[in-house]
Amino acid sequence: MKLLPFAAAAALIAGPLHAAPSAAEKQMAATVAAEQQRNVALLEKLVNVNSGTLNLAGVTEVGALVRPELDALGFETRWIPMADAQRAGHLVAVHKGNGRGKRLLLIGHLDTVFEKDSPFQAFIRRGDKGEGPGASDNKGGVVVMLAALRAMQAAGTLKNADIEVVLTGDEEDVGTPIPLARRDLIAAGKRADAALDFEGLSVVDGKDMGSIARRSSTSWTLTVTARGGHSSGIFGASAGNGAVYELARIIDTFRRELPEQNLTFNVGLVLGGAQAALDAQGIRGTAAGKSNIIAEQAIARGDMRTLSNEQTARVRARMQAIVDQPLAGAKAAIRFEEGYPAMAPTDGNRALLAMLNGVNRDLGLPEQAPLDPLKRGAGDIAFVAADVAGLVGLGPSSEGDHAPGETVDLDSFERQATRAAVLMSRLAATPR
Structure with a gap:
């Protein structure tokens, strides 16, 4: 596994309690805040296309809606069909930076658990909440990812960042054979130095948590x-x-x-x-x-x-x-x-969480303690966990996932996208 160096992890943990955000980091926060309505509009567009895992046309359509968002940010995008795995396919996007910093893998998925025959089909906004199939899991996570990348572009930190995005089309019901269905994600993990999973943020007793493990x-x-x-x-x-x-x-x-x-x-x-x-x-x-x-x-x-x-x-x-x-x-x-497979808690994962908590300190946000892995289900990041350090939960907070009435906290978009943008910018500026 490509771990963050232990000395770097120790320095992060023992670093200053608070440092002022840089000018670029302030610009990221401002961009995310200014684009909140754009982000909600994109979420509504994605949620209103049914993309239950077995609705292959719907998953493909959601991929086609997300693809130009990544193209506009300078990513080279491609759709990888998965007919041989009885699934729609995956959207993969690569951004070439200066080759000096940590290589990042961003993980999300295009499908939901709600198939075409589900009565739960449409996005409804209720003030600061958004209800709809996949509003959080994982269309909300994809929107947060895109918002963070746009913030990096506005602040000038994206141009030097080496980033690969893998959005699978079958996270909720993985295709078979699994080695084929996860071939491209596994290969991306072997190329990366850090993996960030944009599934939902876990909140326990009102506190944002950091996830460094997922069970099999x-x-x-x-x-x-x-x-x-x-x-x-x-x-x-x-x-x-x-x-x-x-x-x-x-x-x-x-x-x-x-x-x-x-x-x-x-x-x-x-x-x-x-x-x-x-x-x-x-x-x-x-x-x-x-x-x-x-x-x-x-x-x-x-x-x-x-x-x-x-x-x-x-x-x-x-x-x-x-x-x-x-x-x-x-x-x-x-x-x-x-x-x-399992994503075990490792020193590399802990170092990433320590780095995220450094971001939290500088942004004036509370520290995120490690989440009890019993409170989190399995997910795609586990397929790369043997090869690269990872962190889960960069997406928005929500309630009722996987059931009619799934509701995302729209206010969490700003917090999560800003955290992610600053974290990715710092990782991309950290020498390999």
Whole structure:
């Protein structure tokens, strides 16, 4: 991983309590403030185009609306189709600076969880709040990113900055195969010195938080087969315990033996009977049986969230060991599916947060403490976390994300875009 040098991190932490913003930084703040209505108008335009992940035309249209905004800032933009991953594609933009400072990767996404059949479709402004599908996650984040870049351009700090923007079209439902769907983001991470994720700002008890970690999100499927027979023989030497009892034993052993810090695991679907089967998507199934027949088949599907990839591997090994000790008359197997990896808290991530808090001090804003990773879901930045230091939550604050009524705090645009513009300008001026 390309970490910020430890000495630089220590200097940031031990730096002056407050320094006046530079003239360029004051110009950035003024530009963001002056463009608030422009930013809200752009948000409304983006939100009013449905871009549920599976609405490929809608995701493409949102990309086409964002692309000229980046073109106007001097970025070289390209649309990367993802038909082979059953998704719309990604918008990638590159700004070439002077090659001396930190190379920045800015991450966001164009899609939302609200598909074309959702009743939640339009942007509504309610004073300092904006309600609509993706108003925060992540169209609000994209607007904050663009506002910060325009502020840098106005202040003259963008011209020397080396920045790559990757806006994925399938963050809410990643395409398959994942190595293809995330190929371009991973490659961008390997080129960068710092990654900034413009998903929403977390606010806890009224305080802005800094996110230096995101947990993984992966799924597993447990299948059990057993000898059938008349229920009167259950638990006997010849009949055994049946598939449902063995499935229940394994799941309960998970519950008792797996718990540890920063780990959650869940069972979301269970089927069992004389016959049991899942559909191709693994989200529905069928089961048949009678009360006087020993169950021959049972299936459970669930997920697991960890704070590091090492924790993922270790917990999977423990789950496998439990599955490998079946009750008499039963056979069990577990399959682990790939999903979002973990973004572990690292020294490089902490150094970025320290640098952001230096910005906060100079702007007269409160310090952002590290967010408990249990309070944040998985996200795209995790795919580059093994290669580059990162920081999450540069987007706006909001409430009700992923549900009808999702509402963004429009006033947070100014705070977040100014923070991001100053942070990116300072990173771009920091020698590699």
